[in-house]
Amino acid sequence: xxxxxxxxxxxxxxxxxxxxxxxxxxxxxxxxxxxxxxxxxxxxxxxxxxxxxxxxxxxxxxxxxxxxxxxxxxxxxxxxxxxxxxxxxxxxxxxxxxxxxxxxxxxxxxxxxxxxxxxxxxxxxxxxxxxxxxxxxxxxxxxxxxxxxxxxxxxxxxxxxxxxxxxxxxxxxxxxxxxxxxxxxxxxxxxxxxxxxxxxxxxxxxxxxxxxxxxxxxxxxxxxxxxxxxxxxxxxxxxxxxxxxxxxxxxxxxxxxxxxxxxxxxxxxxxxxxxxxxxxxxxxxxxxxxxxxxxxxxxxxxxxxxxxxxxxxxxxxxxxxxxxxxxxx
Amino acid sequence: xxxxxxxxxxxxxxxxxxxxxxxxxxxxxxxxxxxxxxxxxxxxxxxxxxxxxxxxxxxxxxxxxxxxxxxxxxxxxxxxxxxxxxxxxxxxxxxxxxxxxxxxxxxxxxxxxxxxxxxxxxxxxxxxxxxxxxxxxxxxxxxxxxxxxxxxxxxxxxxxxxxxxxxxxxxxxxxxxxxxxxxxxxxxxxxxxxxxxxxxxxxxxxxxxxxxxxxxxxxxxxxxxxxxxxxxxxxxxxxxxxxxxxxxxxxxxxxxxxxxxxxxxxxxxxxxxxxxxxxxxxxxxxxxxxxxxxxxxxxxxxxxxxxxxxxxxxxxxxxxxxxxxxxxxxxxxxxxxxxxxxxxxxxxxxxxxxxxxxxxxxxxxxxxxx
Numbered sequence: 001x002x003x004x005x006x007x008x009x010x011x012x013x014x015x016x017x018x019x020x021x022x023x024x025x026x027x028x029x030x031x032x033x034x035x036x037x038x039x040x041x042x043x044x045x046x047x048x049x050x051x052x053x054x055x056x057x058x059x060x061x062x063x064x065x066x067x068x069x070x071x072x073x074x075x076x077x078x079x080x081x082x083x084x085x086x087x088x089x090x091x092x093x094x095x096x097x098x099x100x101x102x103x104x105x106x107x108x109x110x111x112x113x114x115x116x117x118x119x120x121x122x123x124x125x126x127x128x129x130x131x132x133x134x135x136x137x138x139x140x141x142x143x144x145x146x147x148x149x150x151x152x153x154x155x156x157x158x159x160x161x162x163x164x165x166x167x168x169x170x171x172x173x174x175x176x177x178x179x180x181x182x183x184x185x186x187x188x189x190x191x192x193x194x195x196x197x198x199x200x201x202x203x204x205x206x207x208x209x210x211x212x213x214x215x216x217x218x219x220x221x222x223x224x225x226x227x228x229x230x231x232x233x234x235x236x237x238x239x240x241x242x243x244x245x246x247x248x249x250x251x252x253x254x255x256x257x258x259x260x261x262x263x264x265x266x267x268x269x270x271x272x273x274x275x276x277x278x279x280x281x282x283x284x285x286x287x288x289x290x291x292x293x294x295x296x297x298x299x300x301x302x303x304x305x306x307x308x309x310x311x312x313x314x315x316x317x318x319x320x321x322x323x324x325x326x327x328x329x
Numbered sequence: 330x331x332x333x334x335x336x337x338x339x340x341x342x343x344x345x346x347x348x349x350x351x352x353x354x355x356x357x358x359x360x361x362x363x364x365x366x367x368x369x370x371x372x373x374x375x376x377x378x379x380x381x382x383x384x385x386x387x388x389x390x391x392x393x394x395x396x397x398x399x400x401x402x403x404x405x406x407x408x409x410x411x412x413x414x415x416x417x418x419x420x421x422x423x424x425x426x427x428x429x430x431x432x433x434x435x436x437x438x439x440x441x442x443x444x445x446x447x448x449x450x451x452x453x454x455x456x457x458x459x460x461x462x463x464x465x466x467x468x469x470x471x472x473x474x475x476x477x478x479x480x481x482x483x484x485x486x487x488x489x490x491x492x493x494x495x496x497x498x499x500x501x502x503x504x505x506x507x508x509x510x511x512x513x514x515x516x517x518x519x520x521x522x523x524x525x526x527x528x529x530x531x532x533x534x535x536x537x538x539x540x541x542x543x544x545x546x547x548x549x550x551x552x553x554x555x556x557x558x559x560x561x562x563x564x565x566x567x568x569x570x571x572x573x574x575x576x577x578x579x580x581x582x583x584x585x586x587x588x589x590x591x592x593x594x595x596x597x598x599x600x601x602x603x604x605x606x607x608x609x610x611x612x613x614x615x616x617x618x619x620x621x622x623x624x625x626x627x628x629x630x631x632x633x634x635x636x637x638x639x640x641x642x643x644x645x646x647x648x649x650x651x652x653x654x655x656x657x658x659x660x661x662x663x664x665x666x667x668x669x670x671x672x673x674x675x676x677x678x679x680x681x682x683x684x685x686x687x688x689x690x691x692x693x694x695x696x697x698x699x
Contacts, residue, residue: 050539051539052538052699053698054698072541075539075541076541080535080536080539082535082536082539084531084532084533084535085531086533086535088339088533090342090343090346091339091343095339099335099339100540102331102335102338103332103336103540103541103542104540104541105331105332105541131346147536
């Protein structure tokens with residue numbers, strides 16, 4: 001049985017369709033990522049799976065329980081980290097875990113053992129009596145990770161867990177999740193708009209944009225699925241007329257995107273194209289100011305499947321993005 | 330039930346760490362009790378009364394002597410002699426005096442001939458309290474003036490004997506029931522309504538909605554914890570307020586028990602009302618805006634500061650539906666008259682029915698999903 005089985009799920013808010021008939025499965029034990037910009041429908045999708053929102057159409061099975069008809073069964077077997085920080089600021093770290101353990105009906109002896117283990121796993125043992133409001137954002141997230149696992153769920157949902165955290169805290173959260181995954185039998189579904197997060201953590205990634213599923217596979221296969229295995233980023237001192245067309249004719253080149261003397265060249269023959277670029281620049285009497293060779297990134301994958309860069313999508317204003325306060329149609 | 334208790338435990342732990350909330354809910358009603366009680370509860374004194382004697386006869390002198398006696402005794406009035414009526418009235422209009430007692434030129438002759446002797450009180454009627462006090466004092470003074478020199482051994486006219494069955498109740502004590510209900514209401518609105526909506530706006534509720542807690546358990550948890558907090562505020566006000574206001578036998582155990590019952594029922598009624606009003610609200614500004622209006626609409630029509638018999642019809646309609654009315658009445662019976670449960674059965678019945686209806690409606694409206 002798959003851990004999660006999403007079947008043609010749809011969510012509309014009035015005339016706006018946030019999720020448009022998405023279907024996929026998540027295998028037991030894998031880390032599955034939903035990657036896409038804000039407003040893509042990731043949070044709406046995950047909220048339906050954790051029974052915070054009711055689908056307009058379609059359904060999903062989470063741990064074998066139907067999200068619309070067996071929501072109690074779903075809730076008992078999942079842990080959730082919401083996008084907004086939901087830990088109680090006035091309570092201590094330990095109190096946050098105790099209250100949640102009681103909400104899940106965890107018996108006292110098991111509860112105390114689990115809390116000790118989880119505090120150690122998230123490296124907050126020495127902070128157990130501290131009020132959450134005195135902790136940093138990264139530490140607060142770790143409290144919420146521990147809180148989400150206090151009842152030993154089989155599936156863990158994380159909605160943009162590192163958004164708003166500094167780079168050091170982000171890495172700490174990744175390491176925490178990887179460590180917990182190693183120690184426990186856990187299926188994880190994570191939504192993110194960070195490519196590096198999806199690339200680093202996930203066994204498989206679903207690319208979501210405008211409420212639709214654009215691609216789904218492992219990071220390696222996704223990158224391999226698009227033209228060009230390397231990307232050269234080159235800046236020139238000058239660009240004579242016809243320079244873009246000249247670059248396109250170089251060996252192995254499959255795509256050229258240039259602006260203001262800086263060019264991104266997708267190629268299947270990284271070394272050969274690099275040599276050819278240097279020779280072409282020398283022959284035209286222009287200097288190569290900088291050159292870097294990158295492997296294909298998920299941004300390139302995103303561009304291929306959606307027609308725009310993930311960072312550009314993030315910068316676009318989305319007037320219909322309702323954020324974490326999304327309520328009803 | 331365990332999940333309900335988890336919510337109650339969470340709320341009470343947070344409450345314990347909110348000293349500002351506790352202070353606001355208790356200090357403000359105490360301050361209001363003391364300030365309003367002393368601002369409205371005193372007897373009006375040292376009102377300046379101008380006396381214009383245009384007669385100067387013996388009966389006029391007697392009237393002036395009685396006015397001086399009233400001034401020396403209860404100090405309600407301070408008399409000031411004026412030779413000129415016009416000057417006296419000018420000073421009245423300018424606020425230098427509060428009233429002008431004019432003894433007209435033919436007063437003594439009319440007294441002697443028993444031909445409708447009159448004196449005139451010209452008063453500044455923009456302040457009703459002052460004008461009532463002046464008219465009352467001078468009316469009493471003239472009643473004393475009209476007493477015959479000798480009286481019959483057996484009175485033939487009907488007299489009124491006033492018997493007060495309870496000890497004198499200063500206005501401070503009269504205000505105490507309303508202040509207790511006010512403290513319960515403030516704890517309900519701030520510790521219940523405002524914090525509830527703030528948590529919702531910050532997304533805190535999502536953390537609880539994804540757990541297996543049932544809708545009824547969540548609602549019961551929020552409301553029972555809100556009731557506990559409100560009861561603590563109410564009982565604290567009763568104890569401190571009784572000492573401040575000088576309630577006799579304030580710590581009588583049976584009375585405290587009855588008061589506790591009324592406070593619990595009142596707290597539950599008010600928290601039910603708050604929950605019904607806030608159950609579908611998401612904007613944190615709304616409870617703050619509504620709080621002040623509700624405070625006025627519920628508190629003043631309840632009879633907490635002035636008898637309802639003096640209200641216009643539309644305000645009496647509000648009073649009938651207002652849970653404050655029944656709570657204030659019940660607390661007045663217990664605090665001011667030390668009655669038993671019989672006197673407050675109707676009040677408790679209304680409050681319980683109100684609670685059940687409001688809580689049922691709020692539970693039906695409460696959304697288990699976003």
